[in-house]
Amino acid sequence: xxxxxxxxxxxxxxxxxxxxxxxxxxxxxxxxxxxxxxxxxxxxxxxxxxxxxxxxxxxxxxxxxxxxxxxxxxxxxxxxxxxxxxxxxxxxxxxxxxxxxxxxxxxxxxxxxxxxxxxxxxxxxxxxxxxxxxxxxxxxxxxxxxxxxxxxxxxxxxxxxxxxxxxxxxxxxxxxxxxxxxxxxxxxxxxxxxxxxxxxxxxxxxxxxxxxxxxxxxxxxxxxxx
Numbered sequence: 096x097x098x099x100x101x102x103x104x105x106x107x108x109x110x111x112x113x114x115x116x117x118x119x120x121x122x123x124x125x126x127x128x129x130x131x132x133x134x135x136x137x138x139x140x141x142x143x144x145x146x147x148x149x150x151x152x153x154x155x156x157x158x159x160x161x162x163x164x165x166x167x168x169x170x171x172x173x174x175x176x177x178x179x180x181x182x183x184x185x186x187x188x189x190x191x192x193x194x195x196x197x198x199x200x201x202x203x204x205x206x207x208x209x210x211x212x213x214x215x216x217x218x219x220x221x222x223x224x225x226x227x228x229x230x231x232x233x234x235x236x237x238x239x240x241x242x243x244x245x246x247x248x249x250x251x252x253x254x255x256x257x258x259x260x261x262x263x264x265x266x267x268x269x270x271x272x273x274x275x276x277x278x279x280x281x282x283x284x285x286x287x288x289x290x291x292x293x294x295x296x297x298x299x300x301x302x303x304x305x306x307x308x309x310x311x312x313x314x315x316x317x318x319x320x321x
Contacts, residue, residue: 097317098125100182102207103193103284104171105155105164106132106140112193112306115288119310124317127187129178131171132157137164144170151237153196154230155285161258163231172199179203191313193284195305197241206316210309214280215245218303223277226251228267228294230283238282251276257285264290265297272298281305 101116103109107128116126132140137157144166146152151168179190179201187205192198195211218225225247229238232254242250251274255267264286268279279294279302291304 096123096125097188098127098186099313100178100187100190101126101128101193102175102178102182102190103128103130103155104132104153104166104175104196106130106135106158108158109156109193111287112284115306116191116310118288119307120313127182127185129182130158131174131178132164133178140164140166144174151196152231152234153194154234154283155194156258163256163258165231165233168196176201179207189313189317191309193306193309195241195282195284208309208312208316210284210305210312211241212245213312214282214303214305214308215242215247217308218278218280219245219247221278221301221303224249224251224275226253226268226271226274226276226279226300228253228255228264228271228279228281228283228286230254230257230285241282257281257283257287257290261290261293264293268294268298268300268302272300276300279303284309 107130146165146167153166153168154163190207192209227250235252253267253271255263279300284305291302294302
């Protein structure tokens with residue numbers, strides 16, 4: 096039975112993520128969660144990894160707290176090495192990075208799968224202009240740069256909090272459709288299968304969801320063990 100580690104920049108447990116992953120992955124795979132902010136209070140997390148206006152901004156949530164927490168990518172990424180090392184010590188066969196950001200190299204023996212570039216390429220493979228839902232308006236320039244690096248400097252962007260009401264997702268999807276989007280990408284791992292369905296229903300457009308892309312990557316990676 097494959098053991099899969101889910102690595103989050105936030106805090107575990109994250110049933111809003113693991114519930115979807117268990118639905119998307121083979122039922123006999125064991126999923127274990129590891130979070131960069133595990134063991135910290137919100138105040139401690141903000142003191143250690145809070146965004147200070149420098150470098151890249153990432154957003155996530157604490158366990159049991161649906162509010163966004165703004166983090167410094169550099170600071171929180173450094174804490175993930177401990178998660179990777181622990182997961183491998185505990186028998187992980189594969190790591191799934193539950194974030195669409197760009198990560199530094201880590202020390203690891205087992206493969207780490209990252210959804211960021213892959214989900215952007217999946218959206219770009221669909222014929223038509225891409226509309227991108229992002230979790231925080233302050234990330235607009237940063238995420239536009241991520242898409243430009245994939246060959247798409249002119250995507251449409253609209254902010255919608257993945258930890259807020261579904262109506263916010265629907266609003267953003269409709270606005271992107273009105274602006275000329277022909278396919279959507281929900282560019283944050285916080286967006287759920289339910290959010291994807293809401294975006295597609297509101298806009299009539301196909302939507303690419305990072306966690307679906309990541310799970311397909313995982314199944315391909317471990318197909319020999321099925």
